[in-house]
Amino acid sequence: MKVHKVSSRSQHEQRNATKHHSKNKWHKKIRSLDSTLLNTSSGTAKLEQRIAKREKHTVKRLKKLNAKPVTIFPENSCAKEGKVEATSVTFPHVHTNGGTELDDSSASVDSQEWSEYANSVLQNGMESSTLPDTDQQKEDELQFHAHLDHTNNRAVLVMKQDQVLCFRGKCLLTCLYGHVEVLGFTIEEGQQPYPLFSPPSHCPLTIKAFGNNFGGSSKNKKEGLLEAKAIIRKYFSSEPSKKLMSEVDSDSCVVLLEPLDTPLTRFLSSFSELAEIFGLNSKEIKSQAAIYNPVLSAVGVTALRGPCAQGLVMSPSYREAISSLLSAWAGEFDRCPVILVCGGKSVGKSTFNRHLLNSLLNHTVSVEFLECDLGQTEFTPPGCLSLCTVTEPLLGPPFTHMRDPKHMVYYGQAECHADIDRYLESLKSLWRHVSGESPVIINTMGWIRGHGFQILVDLIRLLSVTHVVQLSYGNAPQCHLLTPEFLRTAHGWQTHPPTTSTLTEEPASHLTIRSHIFLSVQSEFEGAGTSGEMQHQRSNELRDLALLSYFSKLQSSEPGPIRPLHCFIPYQVPHSSVAIGVTHCEVAPNNILYAANASIVGLCCLSEKVVGRGGPVVLSQTPICQCVGLGVLRGVDMARGLYFLVTPVSPSVLRHVNCLLLGEISLPKVLLTKQLGVDGDLPYVTTDYSFEVKGAGKLHIYKGLTRPGFIKSNN
Ligand SMILES: Nc1ncnc2c1ncn2[C@@H]1O[C@H](COP(=O)(O)OP(=O)(O)OP(=O)(O)O)[C@@H](O)[C@H]1O
Numbered sequence: 001m002k003v004h005k006v007s008s009r010s011q012h013e014q015r016n017a018t019k020h021h022s023k024n025k026w027h028k029k030i031r032s033l034d035s036t037l038l039n040t041s042s043g044t045a046k047l048e049q050r051i052a053k054r055e056k057h058t059v060k061r062l063k064k065l066n067a068k069p070v071t072i073f074p075e076n077s078c079a080k081e082g083k084v085e086a087t088s089v090t091f092p093h094v095h096t097n098g099g100t101e102l103d104d105s106s107a108s109v110d111s112q113e114w115s116e117y118a119n120s121v122l123q124n125g126m127e128s129s130t131l132p133d134t135d136q137q138k139e140d141e142l143q144f145h146a147h148l149d150h151t152n153n154r155a156v157l158v159m160k161q162d163q164v165l166c167f168r169g170k171c172l173l174t175c176l177y178g179h180v181e182v183l184g185f186t187i188e189e190g191q192q193p194y195p196l197f198s199p200p201s202h203c204p205l206t207i208k209a210f211g212n213n214f215g216g217s218s219k220n221k222k223e224g225l226l227e228a229k230a231i232i233r234k235y236f237s238s239e240p241s242k243k244l245m246s247e248v249d250s251d252s253c254v255v256l257l258e259p260l261d262t263p264l265t266r267f268l269s270s271f272s273e274l275a276e277i278f279g280l281n282s283k284e285i286k287s288q289a290a291i292y293n294p295v296l297s298a299v300g301v302t303a304l305r306g307p308c309a310q311g312l313v314m315s316p317s318y319r320e321a322i323s324s325l326l327s328a329w330a331g332e333f334d335r336c337p338v339i340l341v342c343g344g345k346s347v348g349k350s351t352f353n354r355h356l357l358n359s360l361l362n363h364t365v366s367v368e369f370l371e372c373d374l375g376q377t378e379f380t381p382p383g384c385l386s387l388c389t390v391t392e393p394l395l396g397p398p399f400t401h402m403r404d405p406k407h408m409v410y411y412g413q414a415e416c417h418a419d420i421d422r423y424l425e426s427l428k429s430l431w432r433h434v435s436g437e438s439p440v441i442i443n444t445m446g447w448i449r450g451h452g453f454q455i456l457v458d459l460i461r462l463l464s465v466t467h468v469v470q471l472s473y474g475n476a477p478q479c480h481l482l483t484p485e486f487l488r489t490a491h492g493w494q495t496h497p498p499t500t501s502t503l504t505e506e507p508a509s510h511l512t513i514r515s516h517i518f519l520s521v522q523s524e525f526e527g528a529g530t531s532g533e534m535q536h537q538r539s540n541e542l543r544d545l546a547l548l549s550y551f552s553k554l555q556s557s558e559p560g561p562i563r564p565l566h567c568f569i570p571y572q573v574p575h576s577s578v579a580i581g582v583t584h585c586e587v588a589p590n591n592i593l594y595a596a597n598a599s600i601v602g603l604c605c606l607s608e609k610v611v612g613r614g615g616p617v618v619l620s621q622t623p624i625c626q627c628v629g630l631g632v633l634r635g636v637d638m639a640r641g642l643y644f645l646v647t648p649v650s651p652s653v654l655r656h657v658n659c660l661l662l663g664e665i666s667l668p669k670v671l672l673t674k675q676l677g678v679d680g681d682l683p684y685v686t687t688d689y690s691f692e693v694k695g696a697g698k699l700h701i702y703k704g705l706t707r708p709g710f711i712k713s714n715n
Contacts, residue, residue, distance in 0.1 A: 026571045026654040144303055145247040146257075146295035147240050154258040155299045156235050158244060159209035161251040166206040166309035168290075169301040170197045170260045170278045170396075176235070177228045178212040178253035183312065184322070185358035185393035186210075195260050197396025200281030201536040201545070203351070203525065204304055205395065206311035209253035224250035257299045263555035264400065268548060270562040271670050274536075277545075281534050284308045312355065313525035321352075321469050321519040322359055328467060328517070329360060329439050338440045338464055342456050343471030344478040345446030346531050348523045350376060352471060353443050354394040360439055366391045368440045371405075372427055372459065375414040375539060378443055379403040381550045381630050382414050382543040383665035384602075385423070387430045389438070399545035402553070407433045410602025410627035412583030412663020414543060419584075419622075420451060420493050424458060426624050431463055448479040451493055456482060458492035464514060471521045473528035484515040544668035547600070550630060551671075553648035564676045566683070570634055570644035571654065576612030578643070581619030583663045589618045593636045595662060598672075598684040602627045602661040603649055610658045615641070622661065628653050632667065633660065 144165060146157040159165065159180070172193045173180075179188040182205060187194055198205040212224055228248050232240055235256065248254070268274045280290060280302060289308035296303055303309075314322075328337045339356070341349050353369075360367050371377055371386045378398045380386045386405035394401055409426040416423035434440055442463060444456060460468060460482060468482050480486060489497050523529070532538060536545070554568055580592060583602075587595050593616060605626045610617055631647030643660070675682050 026573055026651060026657070144291070144293050144296060145244055146293065147236070147244045148295045148298055149236050151237060153298065154235075154256055155295045156232055156240070156244070157255050157257055157296070158232070158247045159207070159253045159255065160247075160249075161209055161211035161253070163209045163253075164206050164311070165301075166204050166304045166311045167296070167301045168198050168200060168204055168278065168280050168284065168304060170195070170199075170265065171300050172196070172258040172260045173207065174256040174258075176231050176254040176256055178251070179210050180253050180255060181208045181210060182206070182395050183358050183393070184355040184362075185395065186362050193256075193258070194393065194395055195262070195400075197260075197278070197400035199278050199397060199400075199536065200276070200284070200534065201399075201532070201542060202397045203313075204309070204311055207255070211251035211253055221250040228252060228254055257296070257301060259298075259300045261559065263557055264549055264552045266559070266562055267552035267555050268545075271548075271674060273670060274545075274548075277536060280304075281536075283534065310525075312351065315522050315524040317520060317522045318352070318524075321521045322356060324517075324519060325356060325467060325469070326359055326363065329363060333466075335464075335466070336436055336439050337466050338442065339467045339469060340442040340444060340456075340460060340463070340465045341469045341471070342444045342448065342482065343446070343521075343523075344448050344473075344529055346527075347446070347471040347473055347478075347529050348525065349373075349446070349471055350378060350398070350443065352469065352521065353378065353441050357390060357441055358393040358395075361390070361393050364438060366438045368406075368434055368438050370427070370430060370434070370440060370442045370463070373443050373445045374411055374416055374423075375445065376542060377546060380405055380408055381547050381600075381665065383410060383412050383663050384627065384630075385409045385411055385426050385430060387433050389435075397542075399542065399549040402546065402549045404629075408627045408629075409624055410583070410604060410630075410661050410663060412602065412622070412661055412665065414665065415447070416445070416455075417451070420455065422622060422624065424455070424462070424494055427459070428462060429624055453479055454491065454493040456492075457487065457490045458495050460487060460516060461492060461495045465516050466514075467517045467519060469519045469521055471523050473523045478529070481518065481520065483518045487516070543665075544670070547630075547665070547668050548671075551632075551648065554646070564674075565632060565646060565671055566634070566675055566678070568646045570646045571631075572637075573643045573645060574612075575616040575641040575643065576614070577610060578658050578660055579606065579610045579617040579619050580660045580662065581622055583622045583661050585664075592616070592618055592662070593638075596633050596660070597636055598667070599633055599662055600630050600665050600667055601633050601645070602663060603629050603631050603645075603647060603654070603657045604659040604661055605656045606659045619659070623659065625659065627661070628657060630665075631660075633662075 144157060144159075146155045148155050156176070157165075161178075172195050173182070173187065174193040175187045175189050175191060177189050179186055181187070182194070182196060185194075196205055196207075212228075225248065228250065229245060232245065232248065232254060265278070268277050278300065284290065284304060287306060287308055289304045289306050291303040291305050293303055325337065325339060341353050341356075343349050350373075357367050357369065367390045369378060369388045369390050371380060371384070371388070374385065375382055376398070377384060377386070378394075379388045379390075379402060381402070384405075386408040388403060388405045390403075392401075407430050409430060411423060411426060442459065442465065444459065445452060448456065459465065470482055472478050480490075482490075487497075491497070536542070551565060554565070555562060580596060580601075582592060582595065604623070605628065606623055607625070629647060629649035631645040631649065633643060634646050635644035636642070637644065645660075647654070649657075672682065672685050
C-alpha cells in the first residue's frame with residue numbers, strides 16, 4: 001500500500017501525541033455527563049432487556065410436540081388486584097369493523113377519547129345493520145377480539161384459525177397458544193417474543209393465525225380449549241371479558257402484543273420529520289383503511305382493511321420459487337444452496353429475500369446473507385458490502401434490523417459504476433468467509449442493464465450459485481433471463497465463457513461449468529417495478545433511515561431522553577496512527593482533511609501497520625479490507641494532530657482500526673439541520689457560503705416535488 005505524507009507537523013508534537021495514546025490509539029476524554037441524560041424509567045427497560053436477550057443466538061425450532069409450556073410471567077400473579085376491577089365489562093362494539101373489549105379500567109382512562117374518535121369514524125361509515133350479508137361477513141373477519149391488560153399495558157388477542165391481521169405500527173409479539181406466521185416465519189407457543197415493525201415505507205406486515213395442530217399431540221380439542229382459556233386467564237389479574245373467552249376455541253391462536261420501545265424507535269421519533277414513521281401512509285389515510293380498535297392501538301398496532309390490507313402479494317411463481325428453494329434445503333445436496341436473487345429496481349427482491357430467509361429459518365438455525373446491493377442494504381449501512389450470519393427472522397424493513405456483519409467492506413458509494421473491479425474484488429474477499437454450512441442468500445442491485453447485467457453474470461459464476469431467482473413484472477422482459485443455457489455463452493465484466501474456475505473448489509484446469517437452477521418469478525403486486533413515491537419510500541430516504549438506525553446504536557438501551565449525535569464524547573485518534581483515504585474521487589492530499597470533516601468514514605483495518613512521521617497518513621489507493629463499522633469524523637485538530645470520531649463501534653473492536661475511508665455516503669441532513677441544544681449558528685451548516693469555492697455545493701433540501709419525468713398521466 002502506498003502512502004503519502006501530507007504535512008510536516010513537528011515530529012516532537014507527533015511523538016507526544018503518539019506517546020500519550022500509546023496503549024490504545026482510540027482514546028476518549030471523559031467529561032462529566034449531564035445526569036438528566038442518564039435518567040431512566042424502569043417500565044420499558046424490561047421490554048428492552050427482553051429484546052436484547054432475543055439477539056443472543058437461540059435455536060428457534062421448538063416443534064409443537066416438544067414445546068415447553070408457556071412461561072407465565074410471575075408479575076401477573078402479583079398484579080395489584082386492587083387496581084383492576086374484579087369484573088370486566090364488554091365495551092360495546094363502537095364500530096362495525098372493530099370488535100373491541102376493554103376492561104373497566106381502560107374504559108375509565110381512555111373511553112372519552114376513544115368514543116369521540118369512534119363517533120367520528122361512525123359518521124363516515126355504515127352501521128353494521130345496513131351492510132349486506134357478504135359485507136357483513138367480511139366485516140366479521142375484521143373483528144379483532146383483543147383485551148387490554150391495563151396494569152401491564154399489553155393486549156391478548158384471540159384469532160380464529162386462518163384469520164389475518166394486516167397492520168401498521170410496531171409491537172412485540174409472543175405466541176401464547178397455537179401458532180402464527182409473519183412474513184414466512186412461524187411463531188409458536190413457547191417461543192421468545194419477536195419485535196414486529198410495519199412502517200408505511202413498505203407493504204404492511206400480516207399476522208396469520210394457524211391455530212393448533214393436534215396432529216402429533218395427545219391432547220384432544222376439549223383439553224386444548226381449556227388450556228387456551230387457562231393461558232388467557234393467567235395474563236389478567238381479573239377475569240377477562242366473557243366476550244373474549246367466548247371467542248376462544250381449540251383451533252384459535254392466542255397472542256400477546258406489547259408496545260415496542262427501543263433506542264431505534266426513540267431516536268427516529270425524536271425527529272419531527274419521522275414522527276409518523278410507524279403510522280399510516282397517505283394512501284391508507286385517504287382510503288380510511290384503519291380499523292378502529294382501541295386495544296390494538298394501545299399497544300401500537302393499527303389494523304388495516306380493504307385494498308390496503310393485502311400485505312404481501314404472492315403470485316403462483318413466487319410461491320413455487322419459495323417452495324422449491326425450501327425443498328432444495330430440505331433435500332439431498334452435495335453443497336449448500338447458494339441462492340442469488342436478482343431483478344430490476346423495486347421489483348420486490350429484498351422483500352422476497354426476507355420472506356425466503358424467514359421461511360428457511362423455520363428449518364435451519366442460520367442463513368448466510370451476502371449483501372451485494374450498495375444502495376438498499378439489508379443489515380448494514382449503505383455503501384457497505386457485507387456477509388452476515390442471520391439467526392433471527394426479519395420482521396420489518398431493513399432499517400429496523402441493522403446488525404453487525406460477520407465481515408464487511410466499505411465501498412463508499414451507493415452504486416458501483418465508478419469502480420466495478422473493486423466492487424467485484426470486495427465481494428470475492430467476502431465470499432471467502434462463507435462457511436458452506438448454511439444456505440446462502442445473495443442480494444443484488446437493481447442495476448440489470450449493460451455493465452450491471454454483466455456483473456450478475458460474474459456473480460453467478462464466481463460465487464458458484466446453485467439457484468438464480470429472477471424477478472420481473474409486466475409483460476415486457478426487463479432483461480435477458482439468466483438461465484443456465486444463457487450463461488454458457490454470456491460475457492460478464494470479469495468472466496467469459498467458458499469459465500475456468502470458481503472461487504471455491506474447482507481447479508483452474510477443470511473446464512466443467514456448474515449449472516444452476518433457474519426460477520423465474522413474476523411480481524404481481526401493485527406498483528412492482530416503480531420506485532415508491534410516498535413519504536419514506538424513496539430510496540434516498542430509506543438510505544437515511546438505515547444510517548439513522550445505525551447511529552441509533554449510540555443511544556442508551558435504557559429508556560430516557562434521546563442524545564443528539566453531537567452530545568457524544570468523541571474518540572481522539574492521532575493522525576499518525578490511522579491512515580486516511582478517499583474511495584470515490586481524487587482529492588488533493590492537502591485537502592483531504594477539509595473533505596473528511598463532518599463526514600461519515602468507514603472504520604477499516606489494514607493488514608499493514610500504519611506509522612506516520614508527522615502529519616496525516618494519506619492512502620494513494622483505496623484498499624479492500626475489513627471494515628468494522630462507520631463513524632462520524634466530527635472534528636480535526638491540526639495543532640494536536642488528532643481526529644475526533646463518534647461511533648457506536650465498541651472500543652475493543654476499535655483497537656484494530658487503523659484506516660479511515662471517506663466515501664460518498666453522507667450524513668442524513670436531519671442530523672446536521674436539527675442539532676438540538678445549540679445556540680446560534682449550527683455547526684457545519686451555513687447560509688453564508690461562497691459557491692465559487694471549488695467543490696462547494698449547497699445542501700439539497702428535498703421538498704417532495706415530483707420530477708417532471710416521474711409525473712404519471714391519469715389518462
Ligand atoms: N410481494 C410483494 N407484495 C406486496 N408488496 C411488495 C412485494 N414485494 C415488494 N413489495 C413492496 O414493493 C416495494 C419495493 O420492494 P423491495 O424493496 O423488496 O424491492 P427491491 O427490488 O428490493 O428494490 P430495490 O431495487 O430498491 O432494492 C416495497 O415497498 C415493498 O414493501
